[in-house]
Amino acid sequence: MTISSSLNAGVSGLTANASRLAAISDNIANSSTYGYRRAETEFNSLVMTDGGRSYTAGGVMSSNMRVIDQKGSLVTTGNATDLAVRGRGMLPVVAGPQYDANPAEPELLLTSTGSFRINEEGYLANELGYYLMGWPADIDGTIPNFPRDTVDGLEPVRFSLNLQGDPTTSVEMSLNLPATATMSDSDGGSETLSVEYFDNLGVSQNISMTFTPTVPATGMSNEWTIVMTDSASAGAVIGEYVVTFDDTRAAGGKISAVTTVSGGAYSGTTGKMTVTVAGGPIEFDIGAIGDSNGLSQLSNSFAPISITKDGSPVGNMVSVEVDENGYVNALYDSGVSKTLYQIPLADLPNPNGMIPMDNQTFKPSPESGSYFLWDAGDGPTGDIKSYAREESTTDVAQELTDMIQTQRAYSSNAKVIQTVDEMLQETTNIKR
Numbered sequence: 001m002t003i004s005s006s007l008n009a010g011v012s013g014l015t016a017n018a019s020r021l022a023a024i025s026d027n028i029a030n031s032s033t034y035g036y037r038r039a040e041t042e043f044n045s046l047v048m049t050d051g052g053r054s055y056t057a058g059g060v061m062s063s064n065m066r067v068i069d070q071k072g073s074l075v076t077t078g079n080a081t082d083l084a085v086r087g088r089g090m091l092p093v094v095a096g097p098q099y100d101a102n103p104a105e106p107e108l109l110l111t112s113t114g115s116f117r118i119n120e121e122g123y124l125a126n127e128l129g130y131y132l133m134g135w136p137a138d139i140d141g142t143i144p145n146f147p148r149d150t151v152d153g154l155e156p157v158r159f160s161l162n163l164q165g166d167p168t169t170s171v172e173m174s175l176n177l178p179a180t181a182t183m184s185d186s187d188g189g190s191e192t193l194s195v196e197y198f199d200n201l202g203v204s205q206n207i208s209m210t211f212t213p214t215v216p217a218t219g220m221s222n223e224w225t226i227v228m229t230d231s232a233s234a235g236a237v238i239g240e241y242v243v244t245f246d247d248t249r250a251a252g253g254k255i256s257a258v259t260t261v262s263g264g265a266y267s268g269t270t271g272k273m274t275v276t277v278a279g280g281p282i283e284f285d286i287g288a289i290g291d292s293n294g295l296s297q298l299s300n301s302f303a304p305i306s307i308t309k310d311g312s313p314v315g316n317m318v319s320v321e322v323d324e325n326g327y328v329n330a331l332y333d334s335g336v337s338k339t340l341y342q343i344p345l346a347d348l349p350n351p352n353g354m355i356p357m358d359n360q361t362f363k364p365s366p367e368s369g370s371y372f373l374w375d376a377g378d379g380p381t382g383d384i385k386s387y388a389r390e391e392s393t394t395d396v397a398q399e400l401t402d403m404i405q406t407q408r409a410y411s412s413n414a415k416v417i418q419t420v421d422e423m424l425q426e427t428t429n430i431k432r
Helices: 001-029 096-101 396-428
Strands: 039-044 061-068 074-076 082-086 092-096 109-111 113-115 130-136 165-166 170-178 190-197 204-213 223-230 236-247 255-262 270-275 282-284 295-297 304-307 313-316 317-322 326-330 335-340 345-347 370-376 384-387 388-390
Touching: 001 039, 001 061, 001 396, 082 165, 092 096, 092 113, 092 345, 096 130, 113 388, 170 204, 190 304, 204 270, 223 270, 236 270, 236 295, 317 384
Parallel strands: 082 388, 170 282, 170 295
Antiparallel strands: 039 061, 074 388, 082 113, 082 384, 092 109, 092 130, 130 335, 165 313, 170 304, 190 204, 204 223, 223 236, 236 255, 270 282, 317 326, 326 335, 345 370
């Protein structure tokens, strides 16, 4: 009957407002929690009748949701690995105990911010034991192509706590040889250049390069013989090449041909050749045929312009930095910086559909849609800000205002129940 429906409506109002007060309490309690996403309670009416002489109250139904796509403001910190996402996207993490128990199938969780530090096992983890996930780099610092819609390829960011060496595997050089040295009246003197490299044990070694011109009886040859020896192999020859330079107006001074006498074959397309030292192969880039980079033969001066190589001496890691594109760089006391990982940003069609978990982490669900891992700063995602944390999205002033409204609504629903009770009492007091 109508009076009974009034009682039920009042009870549903009490329940709905109690639920809203619980959300408000949670928001206020986490107003200083980094990365917290506020909860909201929505009320929806239940209609039991569409007209007629009497009215049946349907009451109210409440539903709670967490506004995950709302961003908090960023605050600066003094730790290089305090990270926050500036814009869309979330950082991938995994619970440490879960990963340690089952590293083959990590359960991917997402968070918007975290204070990460290297723990006793070398993992980059926050104070609650969540490991930051990333793609490992190759030895040259490049990131291979990994799947973007699965955790395959992702692994916890981890650093070696021991001394680290980085052997040299490639050398790129640019230098000029004197054209006058290949003239018939030249004395035929050689030019020498020593290129340092680091072997597999981090020991400094040298490749000695001797450039000897071919002196013709008349005119000029534009030809040089390069002999390469390795200090780690007691000065043994590891490569010999005959290089001929162009003397035409269009390509004067550029490489026109390279003949391999010993050592790895030269590629005229890439300008690279591979020589084998005591510790393994090293790729030399002397410039492609017709290329203006690499070796040249001009004028009358021997001029080493630049020598770029990978590898580094043995060093202790002194700090870690994460740049805006998610590249994790380790800095060593030798002055060398090395890229070890790249942290992607996960984006989902409906972030609010994720399942809230403990410690400001969220789990993808069918309602959120499948995640996709982007390079930070690409696609719809923002970038990663180091030395920063994201504040709670709670606005305390707004929550206190909502709490006053909720208290008034709760009291009003309680008054409805009291009134219905009094009316029912009057009904039972009616005498025959």
